[in-house]
Amino acid sequence: MSAPVPARQSCELGGPLADFIQHLASEKRLSPLTCTNYQRDLQRLAAWLMEQDSPGWGRVSGHDLRRYVAHLSRQGLSGRSIARHLSAIRRFYQYLLRERLASDNPALDIRAPKSRRRLPGVADVDQLNYLLDAAPDDPLEIRDRCMFELMYSSGLRLAELASLDIDAVDRQAGEARVVGKGGKARLLPVGRKALQAIAQWLPVRSQLAPESERALFVSRRGDRLSHRSIQARLSRWGIVKGADQKLHPHMLRHSFASHLLESSGDLRAVQELLGHADIATTQVYTHLDFQHLARVYDQSHPRARRRNTATHDNQEGNS
Missing domain, CATH: 1.10.443.10 (Intergrase catalytic core)
Incomplete structure (x- = not known):
């Protein structure tokens, strides 16, 4: 049986988010750089949720995260960068579930948009x-x-x-x-x-x-x-x-x-x-x-070959 979710949890930068970063550093032994990357990505989500007047971490839905993904895409983030954000969010919610601060992981079924394949430049x-x-x-x-x-x-x-x-x-x-x-x-x-x-x-x-x-x-x-x-x-x-x-x-x-x-x-x-x-x-x-x-196309397709405009107009006028 799932634990009850608090009616309202703040999405401020402290609280569960700060505890999660400490968990990564002390329990999971992740490097300081990795912890900083997690913190940066989740702080970005926290700031967006506060702008949306979100009711808190435990009440964030899959719909909310789809809107967030669309927001990141409009901001110009690549599919790969968005996928990294979603990975951080999934892991954060795994922690919230463990701590009984959320009843589900809303990021599980969210996928990042595919990035256009980047090709190397062509030399002249x-x-x-x-x-x-x-x-x-x-x-x-x-x-x-x-x-x-x-x-x-x-x-x-x-x-x-x-x-x-x-x-x-x-x-x-x-x-x-x-x-x-x-x-x-x-x-x-x-x-x-x-x-x-x-x-x-x-x-x-x-x-x-x-x-x-x-x-x-x-x-x-x-x-x-x-x-x-x-x-x-x-x-x-x-x-x-x-x-x-x-x-x-x-x-x-x-x-x-x-x-x-x-x-x-x-x-x-x-x-x-x-x-x-x-x-x-x-x-x-x-x-x-x-x-x-x-x-x-113009030179090769039998229905696309362009005729001389003047000749065509004369033919139209004489018909």
Whole structure:
């Protein structure tokens, strides 16, 4: 049997809320930063409830919290931030239930709105050409340029690039065999510039790596280059060579997909090259501006092709 709920509990910042934060710190042994985050999120709810003249913590309903979620959304909070707020509220009400200060947890069935998937920015074509045409200053930069050429040339994921073995690229055929997510292999074309960069890197690699090492890209110690090292070297390349935005591997893959789609309009081909099982993933991952889509539609759809307005008007007048 549930304990009776007090007729009115203040939603002021002290009282149960202060006790809850103390509970997190002393009983749950949460870090001071985590406790501060809980306190900040719950104080925001407390302030809103007081503005609504709420009857108190024990009387807050699911309807009240849905209104609060809508309020947070109007304030510009992302779905992820709202989900964090709801998580704090659920835990707070678990504590209130334990202390018999509430009869239920009104946040249990409340869900945050889904956030729009954030995509990395796309590098400008001219800037990418400038950065990739920059001359390397040392052997490791020869390797770096080769990695970035190949990533942009074939739309590789970071993990796919790092896992490439030396025999994965057929320079004669201009192809690379890549193992993607789920161990699924696909054959990708490799562009002329990337093949040239590989030809420059291989002699340097042979001086660094032992014969037993199969990795295409190795560190100065001769072992396979880690994901973190690739990320750091790409960021460094952008800084040293004068990029106006931070470079990271996913940006090169996204730029590959976007630039290819803008030029070809072939979503299915881009899907295959990216290794997406579902074309919906490709539609989210790539982007076209609406004007480009409108031009493609006007030029391609048989019921949308625009006729010369003057000719059309003359025909209308003569009919």
